[in-house]
Amino acid sequence: MAAQGNTKVIYAALFANGAIAVTKFIASAVTGSSAMFAEGVHSVVDTGNQFLLLFGIRRSKRPASAEHPFGHGKDLYFYAFMVAIMIFGAGAGFAGYEGIHKLLEPTEVSPSWINYAVLGIAFVFEAVAWTMAYRGFQASRRGRGIIETVHRSKDPTLFTVLFEDTAAMLGLIIAFFGVLATQLTGDPVYDALATCFIAVVLAVTAVFLAIETKGLLVGEAADPNVVRQLRATVTADPAVVAVGDVLTMHLGPNEILATISADFDNSISAGSVEDATARLRKTVQASFPDVSRLYIEARELKPGTASV
Template identity: 75%
Template sequence: MAAKGNVRIIYAALFANGAIAVTKFIASFVTGSSAMFAEGVHSVVDTGNQGLLLLGIARSKRPATPEHPFGHGKDLYFWAFMVAIIIFGAGAGFAAYEGVEKLLHPAEVEGSWINYAVLGAAMVFETIALTMAFRAFQAAREGRGMLETVRQSKDPTLFTVLFEDAAAMLGLVIAFFGILATDLTGDPTWDAVATLAIAAVLALTAVFLAIETKGLLVGEAAEPGLVRRMREAVLAEPGVRSVNELLTMHLGPNEILVTLSADFDDTLKGGELEDVVTRLQEKVRTTFPDVKRLFIEAQGRAAHREQAAAAGDVVAPV
């Protein structure tokens, strides 16, 4: 699913989290619950993160320039990586600080019915947002497992919003039980413990997102099945004897850079070779519309093997 297809989901999550954050902070101020304060920080962080994702999508659409000849597609990956850093620093950091502070200086939690009302409303909104994000994720799975889909996805908005919403729902559940335990026992320590648990959820979510988006930012190859089909399409073109090397890299969710080294029929003359290359370019770009940059090199198989061996590279099979 393209990043542009997730804009509606991001906007829905942004407005929901913004409204929920305000009510959580009001409830925390009135009742003195640190778990509710941590949830308020959580919602503020999520709201800011959705804003960053929208910024990344907008900036990634900028056209290529002499300074950035391959465009700005990776802007989305950068801002998605920033989301993970902010979740860890601002979200988990503030929640952990608040939890430790309340453990060291316990304070009575009053008017818990306000917290329950706010948590109930927040759960309704988060359920809606999570359902929308999960449906978008399911549409992109195509029969694959959840982890495999995340690992192969080149659109960070697809899994970032899903895991943010899932973490938000888990945080609400933790806050609910922390406040409930405090009510039942009269011990505010449970509220502080719930706050630290929310910090742990945020930290784990941030680490997971950082790992996934870091790979995209550095540069990941296209999905193996797509690379295989592309290789087969090239080999099917008359005049192509073998494919020496086919390298791909995602410059954005729907923008792939391809470099192709092929061994062409030695009987082809200069003009005929140019015609074959032209047909190959049209064929690849028509069959695989996500390929936005395609560079084709004509090189004999033996020469390629020698060059690869000298460079210490592994020669891919035909």
């Protein structure tokens, strides 16, 4: 699924997190729960993250220019990386500070049905958003495991929203047990501990997302299957004797830069080599629409020099 196709999922998460944040802050103000306050901050951060992703998608659609001849596709990767930083700094950092502060200086948490009502409503909204994100993620798995799918995905919106929503649901569950334990025992320490656990969940999510988006930002090769098919397509041309390097890099979720070195038949003329190169360009563009930039280098290859 292309990044553009995930905007519905992002908008759903945006509106859900915005509405949930307001209710969480109201519940925190009424009851004094630090866990609810941390969850409110979490929802505000997630709301901001959706804006970052939408802005990244918009920026990535800009056409190529003299300053950026390969386009702006990687803008999406940059803003997805910023999402990871936001989750870690603003989300995990603030929740951790709030939790430790409440552990050192406990304050009374008033028992109230408001906390449970807000948590229940928030969980329903998050579940709906999570389901939409999961369906999009499932469509891209193609029989692969979850970790492998995330690692091979070139569209960060596929897994960023999913893992954000997963962290949000885990945070709600932790907040529920923290509020419940505090109400049953009268000890606010449980509420503070829940806040600390929420910080840990956010930190782990942020690190995982940062690792995956960093790989995309610095440049990842196309899927190995695509590389193999590119090699086979060029090798099949009658004018090609051998294929050497097939080097690829994603410039965006649906933009691949490919550089292929090919050894052409020495018996054909230079004009025939040009014709073969033009023919290969048309064949590759027809079979691989994501290959937006294709460079074919004609050179003599020694036996055993072919590589991926």
